[in-house]
Amino acid sequence: MDNSVYPQNSLVSVRNLTFSRGDKKIFDDISLDFERGKITAIMGPSGTGKTTLLKLIGGQLFPEQGAITVDGENVHQLPRSQLYNLRKRIGMLFQSGALLTDMSVYDNVAFPLREHTHLSESMIHTLVLMRLQSVGLRGARHLMPSQLSGGMARRVALARAIVLDPMMILYDEPFTGQDPISMGVLVHLIKALNNTLKLTSIIVSHDVHETSAIADYIYVISDGKVVGQGSPKEIQNSASPWIQQFMTGAADGPVHFHYPAKAYIDDLLPSGKRY
Amino acid sequence: MQHTSTQDTLVGLFVAAGVASLFFLSLQVSNLSSFYDKETYTITARFENSGGLKVKSPVSAAGVKIGQVSAIDFDPKSYQSVVTMKIQAPYNTLPDDTTASIFTAGLLGEQYVNLEPGGSETFLHDNSKIDITQSAIILEKAIGQFLFKAAEEKK
Amino acid sequence: MIQFLQGLGKSTRTSFTKLGRATFFLLRTLSGLFSVLPRPRLLLNQLYFVGVLSFLIITISGLFVGMVLGLQGYYILSDFGAEASLGLMVASSLVRELGPVVSALLFAGRAGSALTAEIGLMKATEQLSGIEMMAVDPIKRIISPRFLAGLLSMPLLAALFSAVGIIGGQLVGSGLLGVDEGAYWSQMQAKLDFQDDIINGIIKSIVFGFVATWIALFEGYDAMPTSEGVSRATTRTVVNSAFSILGLDFILTALMFGDD
Structure with missing residues (x-):
């Protein structure tokens, strides 16, 4: 399988990455590329370490083997200050939103500006309102995070992630646990922001339908290996029965409904007492 | 950053009360005053x-x-x-x-x-x-x- | 038997590993203190949460402890006809021991457990990760201001506890039981030394504040990021702080008041 599909135009490239937690290999020598200006999705069943991959890209975790380069820089060999400079150009949307609970919506969005810039309060005011406007929550700026619904919290977090004009946004399970309306809003926002702000987006998700709707390229990961890659259409028409099962959500297939066990009849009847 | 002037006042009161207690202990409770200076x-x-x-x-x-x-x-x-x-x-x-x-x-x-x-x-x-x-x-x-x-x- | 030894060895190793992590955490926190100084607002907020919110429990407990000391001290001293020394007894037990120790225990229970829960929840809800991904060091931004606030609050709270306690003892002693007010104060002033008693008491409270805040912040930072992990960490904070405070109190007392 050719792993370097976009070698010259990739913003993030993962090369021969191996990472394990305890005895379990989460990633086993995988290579991925994320093209500039595109939305690339990583899909796979729960527990395949999709969030771990984002943390590896952000430099919060270190790989055992292999390298990850972001915009030409090897993330895990950067000194701390340069890593922090790189992170300023990466926005990350956490599954829970990760808003700071002791600050209002406004202060949360203003947080990166106040930490990293010396802008005047009036400039910050303008920038924050612009970002909140783009996620449709300008009116909610005085609310505290505890007063927001899950979908609203994610939109605020999205406004915060784009406030420093990043080159790339990492989305960790953006659609999980959302009602159909906020799901639709988020799908629309991710697509719109990617196009208007000229971002590169990496989405980690197991929501097949929504992700296929906006992704330009999809990697399917299972058991630490890339089991399929291509455009959403190619993935949907994949010949692999495993990918077919994953995309359609069939209850039985290559991934069995039953956890491995000895034969049903042996379990029910004590051995040696078969009549 | 979340802040109110009430909070500032309370912090001010707290620090003032603490410092006043330190002075109280030094001057009223110990022998510092009797020989000091x-x-x-x-x-x-x-x-x-x-x-x-x-x-x-x-x-x-x-x-x-x-x-x-x-x-x-x-x-x-x-x-x-x-x-x-x-x-x-x-x-x-x-x-x-x-x-x-x-x-x-x-x-x-x-x-x-x-x-x-x-x-x-x-x-x-x-x-x-x-x-x-x-x-x-x-x-x-x-x-x-x-x-x-x-x-x-x-x- | 071998299994028991293996278990013992393993748990010893984990506790050393944890101590190592805690030390490394402390060093990072201390180096982060320099970035707190240019931002007094961060410190002020934490002084509110750590200091002001412990104010009430400390003053009320101090008052009652002083009143009980006045009452008990009076009964014992009056047997020897030495009621006049009541002030001395109340003040020296408060300034040397009860002020720093009891206020530190209350501080660990009130502010320490709240700090652990707060940091632990920030970890469980990915806020710490989020801050880190926004290129802000969570140690500098979140931990260090809280540490400094704990360090500054503790001596103030202990002084408050002792001062209120001495007044409480006086209220009971001369207000209720008829000890001469002048004798209450003058015996105290004649015998308590600024250097030996007051300063040593303050040093104790600074040490306790350092250790209690360190334990509280580390347990929160090191907690398993689940609700169960946070609640366990909160319990550990109170237990470990109490052990450390009482153990250190013995060592400090032996060092400070030993050769007298």
């Missing part, structure tokens, strides 16, 4: 036995505290106890024939140096020596003497 002069006295006297024990005259013990040393030649005292500078009219005695405040109280002024016209000054001294009363000795006397009288 006051000039003293030093006199010494030799006792046969200074008993339970300690550094910082009070030195008083007519029941008023006028100074404190600053050092107690053993003189290996005369086998006496040399007590150095710091007397507050305003009390500089103690006659040079003043008697120094070691008394006990109450039956179980602490020991202190009592100065009994004499009638001389010349006064004690810095590094003077007090010649007339009366040692500490050692309770065990006193009881022993009393018992001995009582036994004598019975005979």
Whole structure:
């Protein structure tokens, strides 16, 4: 399988990455590329370490083997200050939103500006309102995070992630646990922001339908290996029965409904007492 | 950043109360105020036995505290106890024939140096020596003497 | 038997590993203190949460402890006809021991557990990760200001506890039981030394504040990022702080008041 599909135009490239937690290999020598200006999705069943991959890209975790380069820089060999400079150009949307609970919506969005810039309060005011406007929550700026619904919290977090004009946004399970309306809003926002702000987006998700709707390229990961890659259409028409099962959500297939066990009849009847 | 002026006021009150308590402890509760910033002069006295006297024990005259013990040393030649005292500078009219005695405040109280002024016209000054001294009363000795006397009288 | 030894060895190793992590955490926190100084607002907020919110429990407890000391002390001292020394007894037990120790224990229970829960929840809800991904060091931004606030609050709270306690003892002693007010204060002033008693008491409270805040912040930072992990960490904070405070109190007392 050719792993370097976009070698010259990739913003993030993962090369021969191996990472394990305890005895379990989460990633086993995988290579991925994320093209500039595109939305690339990583899909796979729960527990395949999709969030771990984002943390590896952000430099919060270190790989055992292999390298990850972001915009030409090897993330895990950067000194701390340069890593922090790189992170300023990466926005990350956490599954829970990760808003700071002791600050209002406004202060949360203003947080990166106040930490990293010396802008005047009036400039910050303008920038924050612009970002909140783009996620449709300008009116909610005085609310505290505890007063927001899950979908609203994610939109605020999205406004915060784009406030420093990043080159790339990492989305960790953006659609999980959302009602159909906020799901639709988020799908629309991710697509719109990617196009208007000229971002590169990496989405980690197991929501097949929504992700296929906006992704330009999809990697399917299972058991630490890339089991399929291509455009959403190619993935949907994949010949692999495993990918077919994953995309359609069939209850039985290559991934069995039953956890491995000895034969049903042996379990029910004590051995040696078969009549 | 979330902040209100009430919060600031409360923090201000808290810090003020804490600092006030520190001042209270230093000035009202401890002896810092009594000797702080006051000039003293030093006199010494030799006792046969200074008993339970300690550094910082009070030195008083007519029941008023006028100074404190600053050092107690053993003189290996005369086998006496040399007590150095710091007397507050305003009390500089103690006659040079003043008697120094070691008394006990109450039956179980602490020991202190009592100065009994004499009638001389010349006064004690810095590094003077007090010649007339009366040692500490050692309770065990006193009881022993009393018992001995009582036994004598019975005979 | 071998299994028991293996278990013992393993748990010893984990506790050393944890101590190592805690030390490394402390060093990072201390180096982060320099970035707190240019931003007094961060410190002020934490002084509110750590100090002001402990104010009430400390003053009320101090008052009652002082009143009980006044009452108990009076009964004991009056047997020897030494009621006049009540002030001395109340003040020296408060300034030397009860002020620093009891206020530190209350501080660990009130502010320490709250800090652990707060940091632990920030970890569980990915706020710490989020801050880190926004290129802000969570140690500098979140931990260090709280540490400094704990360090500054503790001596103030202990002084408050002692001062209120001494007044409480006086209220009971001379207000209720008829000890001479002048004797209450003068005996205290004659015998308590600024250097030996007050300063040593303050040093104790600074040490306790340092250790209690360190434990609270580390347990929160090191907590398993689940609700169960946070609640366990909160319990550990109170237990470990209490052990450390009482153990250190013995050592400090032996060092400070030993040769007298």
